[in-house]
Amino acid sequence: MTDYKAAVIGCGRMARGHMQAYEELGIPIVAGADISEEALQAFGEETGAEKLYTDYKEMLAEVQPELVSVVTHDALHCEMVVAAAQAGTKGIVCEKPMAMDLTEADEMLAACRASGSRLTISHQRHYMPQYARARQLIADGAIGHVVSAEASLKAGCLMTDGTHTIHMLLALLGDPDVDHLLGQVDGHEGYEYYGHRCENAGIAFLAFTNQVRASMVWGWMARSPAFEGRIRRQHSLDPSWNDEIHRYHHFIIHGDEGRLELYGDVFRDADLLNASALRIFRGDQIEEIEIEWPAPVSAIGLEIKDLLGTIETGAPHPLDGENGRKVTEVMVGIYESARRRSVIKFPVEVRDNPFLAMCETGDLPPPGDETGSYVAPNERERWRARSESDSEKGA
Ligand SMILES: NC(=O)c1ccc[n+]([C@@H]2O[C@H](COP(=O)([O-])OP(=O)(O)OC[C@H]3O[C@@H](n4cnc5c(N)ncnc54)[C@H](O)[C@@H]3O)[C@@H](O)[C@H]2O)c1
Structure with missing residues (x-):
């Protein structure tokens, strides 16, 4: 070393x-x-x-x-x-x-x-123990033959956070190849982070060549009330999104013998619901999976x-880098589906970033229209301040 x-x-x-x-x-x-x-x-x-x-x-x-x-x-x-x-x-x-x-x-x-x-x-x-254990269980057949998956993320943009969720979804499924996908994004809020415009929500449907199907939903409407370490449950629209069970992103993998639920970035054995970050459901039985915390x-x-x-x-x-490209291809594919309003067959051929291109051409509504926004007002101010300080830094 x-x-x-x-x-x-x-x-x-x-x-x-x-x-x-x-x-x-x-x-x-x-x-x-x-x-x-x-x-x-x-x-x-x-x-x-x-x-x-x-x-x-x-x-x-x-x-x-x-x-x-x-x-x-x-x-x-x-x-x-x-x-x-x-x-x-x-x-x-x-x-x-x-x-x-x-x-x-x-x-x-x-x-x-x-x-x-x-x-x-x-x-x-990839290296956090709950995700590693989930991958292993699925690969070992703990839920039988994998049929489909659901992923959700409490952040608004594929480029900033959704890249983690796409990566993890693929990894949990054993990195299958995408056959085609369908996606749509909501970019009307015009917020910027890490130096670029971001969408504030989106949905996608992915079909893999091995016949497995997956859905993904992301956005601030699913924003975690305790994302910043504070409990503000009132901003959560749906109690099922509440932070104690969600934690950044959340996956359900359905197999023909059961389903595995993975409750995201929990950093200890039991969360506030006093349940494991990882559970397997078979019929009416629930198995709480023990995880070794923390990683050394x-x-x-x-x-x-x-x-x-x-x-x-x-x-x-x-x-x-090849794995990173695979994730990038899904991200670009979803944006391209939104731009073309059609199914995108893989491999993705488009060379630009369709989301950023739509922001430039005005195909997405211009920023500033905050009606219908799900972001709590104090959050909005925080993001504005951050984005102004980023541009002052020249980032
Ligand atoms: N893997 C993760 O979980 C994770 C979490 C947060 C952020 N990130 C990623 O990490 C990256 C950095 O995020 P951050 O939160 O540290 O941002 P940051 O703004 O805190 O830091 C970025 C730094 O880069 C500097 N910088 C800008 N232009 C530069 C240049 N030309 N040469 C050298 N330095 C320059 C800025 O001055 C700033 O200090 C982003 O791409 C973000 O997406 C990853």
């Missing part, structure tokens, strides 16, 4: 997760890059890294780290991963979403192939640990 040195591009909020992960693995962080001097200074103090840059390309050229975390806003991931690959970085950990469209995803994969760099996309929930190393730590194995032995990585 001590042979590696790491650097971080983008020293904001999520960089803290990457800093913790490198620390857990005993990998020194030797450098950081950020356009904000303030962020750089805080990063330097927290990590002890002395090499701090406002130009990430200069950092890559001078430091030549073996490992680089790309933790900037979504639309910057592609250029930074490509630059890190071209600088000869052995392992690149890129935050989700992998890319804004398939053009970018393919550019990133091509650059990594050319340099021999290993790329991983941080859909790190954080999820991002486990992601990076596997990346070291991939670099050293060529072993496949569950969150590699």
